[in-house]
Amino acid sequence: MTIDQQLEFLRRGTTEIINEDDLAAKLKLGRPLRVKLGVDPTAADVTLGWAVVLRKLRDFQKLGHIACLVIGDFTAMIGDPSGKSKTRKQLSREEVQANVDAVSQQFFKILDPERTEINFNKDWLGKMTFEDVIRLCSRYTVARIMERDDFTKRFQEHKPIAMHEILYPLCQGMDSVELRADVELGGNDQKFNNLVGRVLMEQYGQEPQVVLLCPLLVGTDGKEKMSQSLGNYVSITDSPRDMFGKTMSIPDERISNWFELCTDVPMTEVAEMLGPGKNPRDAKIRLAKEIVSLYHSAELADEEEQYFIETFSKRTQVTEAEEATIPGDLVQEGGIPLASLIGALGLAPSNGKARDLIKQGAVALDGEKVSDPFAKFAPPDLAGKILKVGKHQFRKLNFNN
RNA sequence: GGGGAGUUGCCCGAGUGGCCAAUGGGAACAGACUGUAAAUCUGUCGGCGAACGCCUUCGCAGGUUCGAAUCCUGCACUCCCCA
Numbered sequence: 001m002t003i004d005q006q007l008e009f010l011r012r013g014t015t016e017i018i019n020e021d022d023l024a025a026k027l028k029l030g031r032p033l034r035v036k037l038g039v040d041p042t043a044a045d046v047t048l049g050w051a052v053v054l055r056k057l058r059d060f061q062k063l064g065h066i067a068c069l070v071i072g073d074f075t076a077m078i079g080d081p082s083g084k085s086k087t088r089k090q091l092s093r094e095e096v097q098a099n100v101d102a103v104s105q106q107f108f109k110i111l112d113p114e115r116t117e118i119n120f121n122k123d124w125l126g127k128m129t130f131e132d133v134i135r136l137c138s139r140y141t142v143a144r145i146m147e148r149d150d151f152t153k154r155f156q157e158h159k160p161i162a163m164h165e166i167l168y169p170l171c172q173g174m175d176s177v178e179l180r181a182d183v184e185l186g187g188n189d190q191k192f193n194n195l196v197g198r199v200l201m202e203q204y205g206q207e208p209q210v211v212l213l214c215p216l217l218v219g220t221d222g223k224e225k226m227s228q229s230l231g232n233y234v235s236i237t238d239s240p241r242d243m244f245g246k247t248m249s250i251p252d253e254r255i256s257n258w259f260e261l262c263t264d265v266p267m268t269e270v271a272e273m274l275g276p277g278k279n280p281r282d283a284k285i286r287l288a289k290e291i292v293s294l295y296h297s298a299e300l301a302d303e304e305e306q307y308f309i310e311t312f313s314k315r316t317q318v319t320e321a322e323e324a325t326i327p328g329d330l331v332q333e334g335g336i337p338l339a340s341l342i343g344a345l346g347l348a349p350s351n352g353k354a355r356d357l358i359k360q361g362a363v364a365l366d367g368e369k370v371s372d373p374f375a376k377f378a379p380p381d382l383a384g385k386i387l388k389v390g391k392h393q394f395r396k397l398n399f400n401n
Numbered sequence: 402g403g404g405g406a407g408u409u410g411c412c413c414g415a416g417u418g419g420c421c422a423a424u425g426g427g428a429a430c431a432g433a434c435u436g437u438a439a440a441u442c443u444g445u446c447g448g449c450g451a452a453c454g455c456c457u458u459c460g461c462a463g464g465u466u467c468g469a470a471u472c473c474u475g476c477a478c479u480c481c482c483c484a
Contacts, residue, residue, distance in 0.1 A: 158480050221428095222438085231429095245437065252438050281436040312437050353430085356445055360431045374451060390430080391437055 003027050006063055010212070013056065013261055015188055018195070018211040026182050026210060032115075033065040036181035036209070038172060038190075039103075040080075041073045041096045046106040047233040048291070049217035049226030052261045053185050054110045056214055060183070067116045069107075070175045071100055074122035078168045080193075096120065106236055109295060124178045125171055136170055139203050140196070145169065148192045169193045173200035181209040188213050189225075217261050222251035240296045244304040245392060247288035248312075252280040255287060263290040317367040318386050321394035326379055328400070335376035338363070347389040357389060364388040 001009070006027055007020065017023055026033055037057055046054070057067045073096040091099075100118065107116070128136070145166045146152060154161050169192060176184055176197035184194045191213055198208035216225040219232025226233045234246045250258060259270040265286075273283040285305060292301035310316045324345050330336045342354035342363065355373040357363055363370050365377075366385045383399040 160479060249437050252436095255438090279436075280438070284436080284438075308437085348430095350448065352448070352450090353446085357431065360444065361433095362431050 001063070009063070010056075010059060012059075013052065013214060014212055015215045016191070016211075016213045018198075018213075022208075023183070023210045023212070027063075033060070033182040034068050034179060035060045035065050036068045036070060036176060036179055036184040038070045038072055038075075038175065038184075038186070041071050041076050041091060041099050044099070044102070045228060045233075045235040045237060046103065046110075047217075047226050047228060047235055048258075048262050049187075049219070049233065051110060051236055052217050053187055053214050054107065056212070057185055058110050058112065060185075061112045061115045065115070065183075067111055068179050068181060069116060069118045070179065071096060071118060071120045072172075072175075073120050074125040075168060075171045078164055078171070080168060093120075093122075096122075109236060119179060121171070121175050121178075125174060128174075133167075136174065136200075137167075139200065140170060142166075150192075169196040170200070173197040176209050177201055177204045177206060180206060183210045183212055185212050185214065187216050189216060215257075215261065218254055218257065220246050220250050222254050234291070236295045240292045240300040240304045241307065243292050243295065244288045244301075244308055247291055248284055248308065250284070252284070255280060255283050259283075259287055259290075263287065263294065265290060312392075318388070318394050321386055321396040324387070324395040324397055326382060326397055326399040331379060335378045336382070338365075338370060338375045338377060339373060341382075342387075342389055345387075345395060347387075347393050347395065354389075362390050 003024055007024060010023070011017065035057060037053060061067055073091055073093070076091060104118070146155065148169065151161055151166070153159075172193045173196040175181075176194075177200055181197070181201075184197055186194050191211070194209075194211040194213070198211065201208045218224070219226035219230060220234065221230075221232040224230050224232055234243055238246070247258070256267075256270055256274060259265050260267060270283070272278075273286060274280060285308070288308075289298075289301040289305055292304055311318055326336065326341060327344050330340055330344060337351075339351050339354040339358060342348045342357070343351040348354035348357055354363075358370055358373045358375070361369055361371060365382070365387055367388075379399040382397045385397050387395045387397055389395075
């Protein structure tokens with residue numbers, strides 16, 4: 001590949017590269033570049049949103065470069081400033097390692113382990129003395145820190161900003177210095193932090209890193225950015241069924257964006273699928289299949305398409321579902337109250353809510369709506385039946401005496 | 402250091418002694434309609450209980466009162482102005 005082709009390849013699915021000339025120059029060096037990506041050690045699941053950046057990192061690996069992951073076990077104490085100014089407790093290396101181990105398995109569904117380096121920023125940030133910290137702080141000004149729109153906004157709204165929070169960008173910048181990063185990848189919200197890295201690297205006599213930003217994937221709600229805490233996410237470890245279903249629930253306006261960021265389907269093809277006279281639903285099915293194929297397999301993707309069409313489009317009675325055993329201690333004279341069963345199986349947060357759901361007509365047994373919130377059933381009458389709660393929760397009941 | 406304002410349910414926010422489990426909005430959930438889309442309409446939205454009801458919740462801890470989210474005291478935290 002020529003340098004131009006490489007640039008073209010890397011540019012796909014990014015919002016900004018600061019700056020392209022520097023990147024071209026670095027690519028010309030002909031050596032493997034060190035491409036940094038910061039990782040929060042508390043995260044449990046890799047979401048499709050996170051995968052956007054990981055996939056870009058993989059693109060660099062494909063060109064022969066090295067992925068330098070920085071596990072923010074030190075910076076986790078601060079947490080990326082978001083209005084919660086609590087200092088979190090420091091995680092022990094063992095705790096961090098356990099998280100990292102769990103998450104790396106997911107990483108390597110995307111990344112090439114041979115070209116991945118894992119670092120922990122506690123190794124250098126944790127060793128800085130107070131004097132080092134003061135010297136570091138002297139290299140940056142309050143005004144520049146306050147440029148961060150998050151800080152600006154909170155300041156204007158009279159919301160608290162704790163002192164340690166403003167150290168966060170500096171910490172991340174020090175990571176780049178320590179790793180001698182050539183490139184730093186990040187989501188669009190990381191722009192400020194990553195740029196601080198550029199400034200600090202120059203201050204420490206290094207060539208500034210190139211910053212490459214990826215757009216944030218909007219979650220399944222179509223509004224907020226995808227995140228675990230908002231519950232609008234698809235995890236790359238989700239079952240094929242969930243992955244397919246969640247993808248089908250995104251608003252139409254997001255289809256194109258999801259194709260661009262989550263799949264390798266050429267955008268010209270996507271434009272075609274969404275063209276005039278086409279049903280966006282079909283494009284969405286294709287999208288769901290692409291995603292399932294990527295993290296599971298094409299076969300499973302086909303199966304899920306069938307299941308989806310049968311169950312939700314044609315509304316055919318479901319015959320197979322996750323098995324659930326009826327807890328024996330629910331059995332009482334006159335049968336098991338259905339609401340209690342729903343609560344006990346975790347299909348509703350409480351029995352009261354379960355009753356509400358029944359009243360609202362959200363509960364069915366083998367396709368037959370149950371509308372009496374106090375309905376009771378004898379276990380043998382329940383065994384083998386499919387319990388449906390809400391739009392998409394199904395359980396096949398069984399009972400052991 | 403001085404003066405002032407504030408802390409309510411997932412979020413925002415009303416409530417200043419009983420009619421408050423606490424108005425309203427948003428979010429969320431369910432139903433109808435559909436393409437598990439959007440829009441719209443309807444309903445639910447602290448826990449337990451079949452129900453009268455009971456329990457827990459309005460920063461934390463005490464107190465006054467027959468009765469407190471509402472009054473008093475102390476503590477914690479936040480914001481503003483002055484230095």
